[in-house]
Amino acid sequence: MFFVRQRGNHCGLHAIQNMFKTAAVTAEDMHSACEKINTDTGDPILNHESLGGDWSVEAIVTAICQQGYDVYRAVQSREQRCWSGASIEELLTQQQFRGIILHQPMRHHFACIRPENVDGDVQLYYVDSQSTGPIRISPRLAERRCLALAYSWEPYVVMGDEMDYVAPKISIMEASAVLKERPRVRPSTKFMQDWEALENMSKKQKVETQ
Secondary structure (H helix, E strand, O other): OOOOOOOOEOHHHHHHHHHHOOOOOOHHHHHHHHHHHHHHHOOOHHHOOEOOEOOOHHHHHHHHHOOOOEEEEOEEOOOOOEEOOOOHHHHOOOOOEEEEEEEEOOOOEEEEEEEEEEOOEEEEEEEOOOOOOOEEOOHHHHHHHHHOOOOOOEEEEEEOOOOOOOOOOOOHHHHHHHHHHOOOOOOOHHHHHHHHHHHHHHHHHHHHOO
């Protein structure tokens, strides 16, 4: 199951990648989105992107729209939070439903929920790049967390065709960790016997020449 773990302050980018299940959208695309916001509104790029990432909600939404997708906010932030548009259960029945970007203002963090086809059954998964991987969640629980003030997940529904798959890049540190995790392979018994015989022969020859 596709999962990109967070690096630096790139939770917004990784939320997009984990939702689309591809690394097709890059940090360069995020910067391009910030440039578009600056061109369209005059708002400085630094209001939407730091040197280490940390993108704004506007940058996240713009980056997705620049890929040709429709994005809309599913919760109206009023005194009484309410869900607008199709419910998540209804969205799961639509082929164009790609997932939901979740902005978590209290944590200054982005995550996502996405549909997964598991043995012919479409299920919903919560994906946080700071966790160990995708976690199955019910549509009703996801909606409740979006509406509850204790969580206040700000959901942005994304609709469109499936995005082409691009494998995520593995950092040098991650590659090193993978190498360290490889199991040690012990040589076969015959190899060890031949090696010991060769070593004994070498010792015998050394004694005979002395």
